[in-house]
Amino acid sequence: MSTGRTLEFLTQEQFDQFYRDGYLLLPGFLSDEQIQGLLARTKQLLDDFTLEGHPMTKFTTGESEAENKHVGDEYFLNSGNKIRYFLEEDAVGLDGQLNRSKEQSVNKIGHALHEIDPVFREFTLENEKLRALARDLAFHRDPEVLQSMVICKQPRIGAKVPEHNDSTFLYTDPPSALGFWFALEDCTPSNGALSFLPGSHTTTKIAKRFVRLPEGGTGFEDLPVGDQPAGDNAGKEYIQETCEAGTLVLIHGSVLHKSERNTSARTRFAYTFHMIESPPLAKYDEKNWLQPTPAMPFSKLFAIKA
């Protein structure tokens, strides 16, 4: 596949691999200094985390499960422009209390680190290497950045992430999501390295989207699949991609991927955010769970040219 443009960061082979498999590993993308800087900042955020006012995940004392689900939904749905802390399910006991330290209970931190936190903001929005990569991957027009997270995947309890593709969650018409996923620690078979179904981005339709429901909460809504690619995934097998700290994994919005539970004694910290293309090339869906606000519109990756 050729773009007719000169690639700035990727080799032609890497570019071809990304569009063939639907993902691409770039080992050594982060310098040691960047890894240490992002890890140190993550640890600071975990230190700063206070449980006061947190809905916890399951039951809180004396209230009904339904009410708590509602409070949990609010905490999630309004996190698009904040830094919030989502707990590992197995870190919360039936009594609604954490069964380990708060630092070891957080599954992920999200979803506006790239806007609010100075360290993650500079890394994400002031990064010439990322801009070059975005141009290489045909996001050369006007990409916007959204949904940043640090995923902690805690030792022993770090939850598995079931099979999905990201365009279901960040739907644009046409689908345009692109995931940037940075390993801040080594990813091994036992701590929940990512797995991919290679090529599934060309055979999998984005047949549903994850929406805010009018009655509150979230759910899935079927989509007309139109002229999206057709095919089936029969005979394809998942490949687990172990990698070293500092690796960037690029994830096509339509490729199926997942990760298993962390059964090891070590964390698996990763930083991730997404890019989408903006109008007129793609329209962001107003039903998506994450919505821009007047005070915090999605940031552009490139300075707007006159």
Ligand SMILES: O=C(O)CCC(=O)C(=O)O
């Ligand atoms: O970190 C994981 O285990 C899953 C991440 C993921 O699905 C994503 O970044 O799109």
Ligand SMILES: [Fe+2]
């Ligand atoms: Fe994903």
